[in-house]
Amino acid sequence: xxxxxxxxxGCQCGAVRYEFTGSAxxxxxCHCLECQKQSAAAFGISVxxxxxxxxxxxxxxxxxxxxxxxxxxxxxxxxxxxxxRLWHQRRGDTEQLxxxxxxxxxxxxxxxxxxxxTRRKLPGVIxxxxxxxxxxxxx
Numbered sequence: 001x002x003x004x005x006x007x008x009x010g011c012q013c014g015a016v017r018y019e020f021t022g023s024a025x026x027x028x029x030c031h032c033l034e035c036q037k038q039s040a041a042a043f044g045i046s047v048x049x050x051x052x053x054x055x056x057x058x059x060x061x062x063x064x065x066x067x068x069x070x071x072x073x074x075x076x077x078x079x080x081x082x083x084x085r086l087w088h089q090r091r092g093d094t095e096q097l098x099x100x101x102x103x104x105x106x107x108x109x110x111x112x113x114x115x116x117x118t119r120r121k122l123p124g125v126i127x128x129x130x131x132x133x134x135x136x137x138x139x
Contacts, residue, residue, distance in 0.1 A: 030044045115127050
């Protein structure tokens with residue numbers, strides 16, 4: 001993405017829509033147990049974006065909060081109609097949020113994604129040999 005591009009996404013049923021402008025600050029494939037549960041898959045995909053360029057364009061997501069292993073609280077936005085998880089935000093962080101990759105309208109290219117919590121990856125998941133990896137949460 002370039003700084004002038006707009007990315008759009010939303011929930012599975014279309015009730016909640018969002019968009020953001022600007023370049024992604026990071027792309028992560030997370031193999032932690034929480035991401036496995038929230039995505040009902042082998043891993044979660046997160047696109048880190050600036051809050052200043054993010055806005056909800058339709059609907060009203062609901063927030064569910066949970067504690068993190070690092071001692072913070074994570075606010076998780078989802079659609080109350082279909083349950084799709086849309087983004088996460090560490091409570092108190094006013095700079096960035098983590099858009100859930102599967103909620104974007106356009107598929108992501110994961111070739112340059114950073115893989116985190118690799119010590120919890122499911123057997124059989126193959127991470128590219130040249131991918132940046134962390135066994136846990138990077139600093």
